[in-house]
Amino acid sequence: xxxxxxxxxxxxxxxxxxxxxxxxxxxxxxxxxxxxxxxxxxxxxxxxxxxxxxxxxxxxxxxxxxxxxxxxxxxxxxxxxxxxxxxxxxxxxxxxxxxxxxxxxxxxxxxxxxxxxxxxxxxxxxxxxxxxxxxxxxxxxxxxxxxxxxxxxxxxxxxxxxxxxxxxxxxxxxxxxxxxxxxxxxxxxxxxxxxxxxxxxxxxxxxxxxxxxxxxxxxxxxxxxxxxxxxxxxxxxxxxxxxxxxx
Numbered sequence: 193x194x195x196x197x198x199x200x201x202x203x204x205x206x207x208x209x210x211x212x213x214x215x216x217x218x219x220x221x222x223x224x225x226x227x228x229x230x231x232x233x234x235x236x237x238x239x240x241x242x243x244x245x246x247x248x249x250x251x252x253x254x255x256x257x258x259x260x261x262x263x264x265x266x267x268x269x270x271x272x273x274x275x276x277x278x279x280x281x282x283x284x285x286x287x288x289x290x291x292x293x294x295x296x297x298x299x300x301x302x303x304x305x306x307x308x309x310x311x312x313x314x315x316x317x318x319x320x321x322x323x324x325x326x327x328x329x330x331x332x333x334x335x336x337x338x339x340x341x342x343x344x345x346x347x348x349x350x351x352x353x354x355x356x357x358x359x360x361x362x363x364x365x366x367x368x369x370x371x372x373x374x375x376x377x378x379x380x381x382x383x384x385x386x387x388x389x390x391x392x393x394x395x396x397x398x399x400x401x402x403x404x405x406x407x408x409x410x411x412x413x414x415x416x417x418x419x420x421x422x423x424x425x426x427x428x429x430x431x432x433x434x435x436x437x438x439x
Contacts, residue, residue, distance in 0.1 A: 229301045230410040232278035237409050240281045240424060242288075247280070253297030255280065257287035264438050265292040265320045266350065267310045269303045269327030269335045271408065276301070278408035279328065281424075285431035291438065292320060303327060303334035310338055314345065324438060326350025326368075328407045329378065333357060336389075339365070350434055352407045353378045355386040367394035368437040370430055372402025374417030397433050402426045 248256045253276070266286060270276040276297045283293040294313055299305040314323055323346050327335040332354025339346050340358035348366030349356070353375055360367070367390050371378055401420035405413040407430060409423055419426070 229273040232275040233409045233411050237280055245284055255295040257283050257293040259287050259290050262290055262292035264322045267294045267313055267325045269331030271328035272330030273301050274410055278410040281409055282427050289435050303331040307334045307338050322347040324348045328352040329354050353404045355383045356389045357386055359389045366437050370397045372399045374419050375404040376417040377404035377415055399429055
């Protein structure tokens with residue numbers, strides 16, 4: 193009897209130990225995956241920004257660029273596994289032309305973990321007349337998913353190296369889709385597949401010589417193409433075309 197009881201205890205112990213070990217491996221793998229992300233290139237960002245550039249940092253990590261007298265605004269979702277501060281240069285470029293920009297920090301740098309991050313932002317700025325939302329790569333896709341349920345609250349959508357899996361074809365949204373000719377990260381077959389989800393009059397811009405990573409400043413991205421223009425040039429071209437769509 194004692195032998196059977198001991199055998200049962202050993203079996204339970206082995207099963208429990210196996211489960212604990214499996215969970216530890218999963219947790220460890222997740223920690224490694226989530227901790228491996230692209231850091232903002234602070235040196236490059238510092239060199240890019242004009243002297244005296246300022247912004248407001250709110251609770252939760254949100255960064256707001258608030259030019260005086262702004263009537264149009266852009267909420268921005270960062271790319272997957274990219275430190276959100278890498279997009280400060282792009283937001284600054286837009287803000288210098290009078291656009292209020294709200295740059296959101298995402299949990300573990302993944303917008304898919306907080307698709308509704310834009311909730312409540314519009315109420316904070318009642319003076320804004322036109323709202324746009326957008327993002328880079330995964331962030332753009334999540335912004336598109338968000339706006340599919342809030343199209344009546346927005347004027348348009350900005351997709352950078354991204355596409356919309358949500359059907360927006362029947363909306364009146366202004367949509368700008370931008371990607372670089374040397375982008376090897378965005379899956380072109382999916383981009384082409386989901387084009388029909390955008391309104392017929394959407395604007396597409398292919399930046400000659402641009403790559404996937406150069407919408408932000410975080411260095412080279414694994415698997416990306418070799419750009420033939422500078423990071424600064426791509427950001428400025430992108431900002432110029434965002435402003436065109438907003439006018």
